[in-house]
Amino acid sequence: MSAPTTTAVSQVDVHDPRVDPPPEGWAAFRARCLPPVWDYELLRREAWLAKNPPVLAVVRRGSRIAGALSVMVCRSWRAVDFGPVSRGRVRPRWAEVYLPLLSGYPACVFDEDFADRRAAVREFERALRAYVGPGLLGVIYRAMNPELVPALDGRGRLSREIDPAAVLVNRYSTVDEWTAGLAPEVRQYLDPGVATEAAFGRTDLDPHELAVLLNAHRARQDERAWASGQRSRIGGLHMDTRSPVAPAYLDALVRRPDVLTRTYRDETGRLLAFNTMLDEERGCAVHHWAARPSADGGRKGLYVDCYARCVAHMIAEGRPELTAGRAMLPEKTALGFVTRSLFSVAVPRPVLGR
Template identity: 45%
Template sequence: MTWDVRVLDPRTDPEPEGWAAFLAAQQAPVPWDYGLLRVESRFSRSPNVLTVIREGGEIVAAVLAMLCAPLASDRPGAVRGPARLAPRWAEVQHAWLSGYPPWLFADAVDAADRREIMRRFERAVCRFTGPGCLGVFYRTVEAESLGMLSGRGRRVCDTMPTSVLENRFVDVEGWLASLRRSRRLSLRGQSRKIAADPDVIVRTEAARTDLDALELAILLREHRRRMGPVKFDLRGPVTAEYLAELLRRPDVITSTYHDADGRLLAFSTVLDHPVAPLHQHWAAVAPEEGRPKHLYFDVVIRNVRYMIEGNRKSLSMGRGLTDLKASLGFQPVPLLGVIVPRPVTRW
């Protein structure tokens, strides 16, 4: 098979011809947009590289990876130049699509071709990364995709699962009825309390242009600092520049919680999708700083309502807090990691 494999740096390389049409055909989630990849990568300590595979001039596959260094600083990471000589690796994940595959394939690409495409991707991205490249690490692999990545010299390990709710409900009451009685009663009570509180102003809309992206970015950063570092997480912080581009899109739904004086208490984002929307970002001030408790559960109720009323197949709440999400009816979806040392990529 004749494939053209090209590794792109979204910071500097133009959007590949046919990219928007390929994303539309694959119903790719919002963050695959090339403009968003460019903005996110520009400020990231682990910048994105996008590998595009063509056959006969048409895009048939794409793989996204981050270039990660063991001693990365908080400054934007380099892609080319002397950084190619230093130790680093290609980490195959989409930074802000927690639990989603970091690759796209045209429908006509069969299992055997997918396996060969991934081998060619590995060799190409290692050459691009440079002589210091240690190999490739696939961080979010679902079990059904393991066959195209496994093989001799490749180590498979468990990673944090993602949580998904399948839509089998007529309305929100049907979802609540499926939960344990104690959880069902607490959710109803919390929702009523927030709705009746004049000091909590909730607004949920798509294409938000009324928000201060820097304020949101600072809140998100502080929230994650309180939660503690995620082990082996080399993503950079979500920047104001990225949020400003993201929130104005018509396929991104943002919920905000302000007090009566206009102080931001919390916010969340949902990436709309015709099949499986994703709850992407959540951040709130600490309860001791004056916010009401249980705002997170109000967000979950709103997300579930959106899934049901929009007749979506499922809703993803991302990774982390697996037990809490299970109490809300979300099922853990196991994910695997595959470590491919650079010598193995040459086999």
């Protein structure tokens, strides 16, 4: 772990979840401000199983954690090996403040009453530069909420609006109110007659089965997007730094009491689709979704039924909103979702910390 860097405003520590213990006060900050994917054990598993392992930067105001940034230290887009990244040699690297396993949520979060965000961001950049060493080329802040941009932007920094996140605001008293707004060609996929089961904290699932289905689904999405000209062939997603989702990660995720996992199976018990939904008082999030294609025995439109059940949970529990990432926006618009703007900011090394 790097030595703390201190100013009159804040202190920033950089932690490697693979080898460092959880920061003091982390559990309380996570519960107060962050979705479940920031759980330290999940961060640890993600880091050990990623080709670009994330580190965790913690911003403190006195002894209290006031902010956090999840940061992938990246090498080549073509890198295929996994495991620890050595800091002993000078190698060109860049860093991405990004949550690759929760699209549409920023990987930079502060307490609502923390006012010195701009100074804290500069302090983070200096701490990260010292942690990574002279090979750090710069930092990319991906998928940031608009209110974060003033703290990230500045001279020599490039910001641009990217694909937005899908959001359904809870203005409904019943599910029927929501379904009434759906087109007939969408409503036909509700209740598809496929066996489905959902529960929090599931221990009955095979994480390898889930991972195979999920990674195949993601690969097909990338191939379709590349074919349509939206993405680069390098890794599927343009400048793709994501890793496949590992069974060990999913095993820990679906066991959590705040993660609702729904499965769909055919009459033989074969897994057709599954979804994980993150559930908090702050709101719900349609997290992972994966389904078999029709050519492999899949059933068309299962995602509509899944979203309907997520909406029903949001309404029943009185959650303020349901978010659903950045993919398949036309399909989500047909389900009543609107969009929330997101921005990315690129910071080259010469202006880091300035």
